[in-house]
Amino acid sequence: MLDIKNLRDNFKDIQISLKKRGYDLNEASFKSLDDYRKELQIEVENLQAERKKLSSEFGKLKASGEETSDLKKVIDKKNSDLEKKDSELQEVLKNLNNLLLDMPNIPHDSVPEGSSEEDNKIISKHGEIISTNTLDHLEITKKIDTELAAKLSGSRFAVLEGDLAKLQRSLITFMLDCAIQNGYKEYYVPFMANEESLTGTGQLPKFEEDLFKTSDKLYLIPTAEVPLTNLFRNEFLNEEDLPIKVTSHTPCFRSEAGSYGKDTRGLIRQHQFEKIELVQITHPDDSMDCLENLLKNACEILDKLELPYQIIELCTGDLGFSSAKTFDIEVWMPSQNKYREISSCSNFTDFQARRSNIKFKSKEGNSFVHTINGSGLAVGRCLIALIENNFDGKDTINIPNCLEQYFGSNKIKIS
RNA sequence: GGAGAGUUGGCUGAGUGGUCGAAAGCGCCUCCCUGCUAAGGAGGUAACUGGGCAACUGGUUCGAGGGUUCGAAUCCCUCACUCUCCGCCA
Structure with missing residues (x-):
């Protein structure tokens, strides 16, 4: 939510800023x-x-x-x-x-101007693309079963068997441990949230069709950003406690309305997927530094997993509704011969804080905090990247060193 | 699911129809005292919002929404949530 006083005083400027992201005020x-x-x-x-x-x-x-x-x-x-x-x-x-x-958030001045995905800016590339594999994850291993899932639930679900289920669990624990090492406090949170919470983080009222709603007026969370940020809803925080860094592993539920025919194959776009979310509640003066920090924390995981990736800065036209500035991390997917989003790290400035009423007291008076979040990382997509990048072309998926202690082996044999 | 008790400022907690935006305590801020620390003393300190260049000056808010009343934190109704006990249960 924008500051109405700011809107009254600087109408023209805000109108121009919003225009850059395609919103006509x-x-x-x-x-x-x-x-x-x-x-x-x-x-x-x-x-x-x-x-x-x-x-x-x-x-x-x-x-x-x-x-x-x-x-x-x-x-x-x-x-x-x-x-x-x-x-x-x-x-x-x-x-x-x-x-x-x-009304969407105002893009930060530093955000490159553009009208769509095409205008996003590649910031950097990391790791070496070595896989020449063209098979996709479903073809490599038979332990991802979408037909069984269709029987249980419908399309856009998957059943993971044996080693694959364990590999996913290993990734989750590994990522959480990384987050904790970087100073995030781990939380276990509800996977359903009420209307106030979803309004606080900006999913409601505008994007209700993207959510699954239960008959008890609760929504399945589309990301742990919702419960983690709302931990602080209607709270007054101490200035000296900022930034507060929290993390959680949760399943995420998305209706994927409007994405018919898009990414229909495999694990890439599911109604339910696992994710580790990183959230920082920050002082307004530090929020851009905190965003860099959070981005670094997310990238570190791909570095350790030795997966090739690139960092993209979203242009004004591709920015999410609540975000003032966003970096996407995209991992290399050999079967698609391109990079795909695996994390989106955003500074929401005071947009969510206003909606959620999260403030801190300081000598200058009470102010809204800034909120930052990003995936660290999307586990399902990470699993795909691991399978496809580490497949030896014959019968083995190699497990990177950092995962061995979690998974208990350095390879998966394909039967 | 049944019975009961609650929900008040940053926190704890008084307050059953006007003098209550609200006692007291904690916390915080300023000052005094003190060789330092600790203790002590005086004062200040809710949020949101309107008008005004400002000094200043209005309004709203006691879980939410209705109602009674000239007037509601206070009385009535509905709902949400929390706690205790009982039942059921991973």
Whole structure:
């Protein structure tokens, strides 16, 4: 959520910034709504002040046993005026709030301008592409069963068997241990969240169709970002405790509405996948440094797994709704002969903090924190990358050194 | 699922119809005292929001939403959540 005061004061600048990411902010509709709000609010507050005075007079008359019926008539009239104006005001405030909830974050000045994915900027490439393998993960190992999953649940689910299930579990533990070593506190959190939480992180109200909703009005979490960030919703934090770094492994659930026909094969795009999420709650002055730090923490995992990857900076047009600046990490997928996203590290500035009311006290007064998050990493996609990059072309998937102690072997034999 | 008790400021916790945005304590800030530390003393300290260049000055908020009333933290209703006991249960 944007700061409405900032919006009033710097309308043109914000309008131009939002335009860069493809959001058209209509000046007339905002101004007229806000002007009307101002007019009504002044009227309502004046009426409230008058009513307050009259009521206390009424109390005094009553106490001294004097006649009150004349005054009551005056107050009744005041009250009915107030009621009418106030309901108008509430309506206007609701519309204004809906407009604000619908507006995306302002891109940071440093974000490259562009209209789509095409304009994203490659920041750096890491590791060496050595695999010449063209088989995809489903062809390499028969231990990923999508037909069985279809029987259980439907499309976009998978069953992992034996070694593959264990390899996934090894990756999860390995990644969590990396996060803990980097100073993140591990949390175990609910996998369902309420409407307030999802509004806080920006998934609602705009993106409800991307979520699975239960009959109890709870939503399955699309990422651990939701529970982890909302741990701090409506909290006042101590300035000296910032940045707070937290992590959790959770399954993530996404309806993938609107992605029909896209990535239909294999593990790449599933309704349910495992992910380790890194979240930092930071001081506004440090948030860009913290983003760099978090990005480094995520990259370190691919370095250790010896998987080739590149870092991309998203352009204004490709930025997520809540994000002011985003780096994507893309891992090399031999069968697709291209890099695919495995983590998205973003600085949301005060956008989520405003929605979630996360603040800290400082000498200069109370301010909203900045929130940062990113995957560290998406486990399902990491599993694919590992299988495809480390397949020897015959009958073996090699397990990198860092995983051996978790997996208990340095290779998987394909039967 | 049954019975009961709760939800008040950064925290703990008083407050059953107007003088309550709210006692007291903790924490925090300023000052005094003190050789240092500790202790002690005086004062200050809720959030959000409107108007105003400002000084300043309005309004809202006591879990949420309704209701009663001239007037609600306080009375009534509905809902959410927390805790205790019972039942069930991984």
